[in-house]
Amino acid sequence: MTNMKRPQNQIRTVRDIVAAKTHITFKPKDSVPDIIKRMQISDLSAGGVVNSSGKFVGMVTEHEIVRKAFGDSSNLKRRLISLSEKSDAESLTAWDVMIPNANSLDPTTSAEGALDIVTFFGYRRMPVVASDGTFIGIVDAIDIHRHVLAKSQDVMKSKDALLSYFMGVEPYGIGAAI
Secondary structure (H helix, E strand, O other), X not given: OOOOOOOHHHOOEHHHHHHOOOOOEEOOOOEHHHHHHHHXXXXXXXXXXXXXXXXXXXXXXXXXXXXXXXXOHHHHHHHHXXXXXXHHHHHOEHHHHOEEOOOOEOOOOEHHHHHHHHHHHOOXXXXXXXXXXXXXXXXXHHHHHHHHHHHHHHHHHHHHHHHHHHHOOOOOOOOOOO
16 A cells, blocks of 8 residues: 655654555464565565454564574584475465564654664664554664655755844845944
């Protein structure tokens, strides 16, 4: 679901950021090959997992699929052999590779507040979930940074314009009568 982009200076909350983006959802029993195919088609690297009631239960990312499919380097050879037989890969579901109960942002969180959170925890992306558990979308740390930077630049331009106005020479001030 893609909406028209809002001008940078109108972006206030993570809901505003997510509204301009496409997102995908998966069911807990969706297979990993299907998840990967849908992610590739939509050119997204993460999606929300929702239960039969439509409530958010976790987040699937490309990184988590790789991590859970291959594990750490100590069992990499065994996992590669197992995955090459296809049966193991096809039996993995969203439930197996998702980040369950992932920390999420409320849609009303300001872009600056979201930046503080993703910076503090080191998240690359976070799900946005309404108070009733409805999945809204996923916000990317880069998008948050971009919007906060744009807002900061707008503030600086406004400050510069105000300073120019108040510091400018008045045509009727001192020496105007000369």
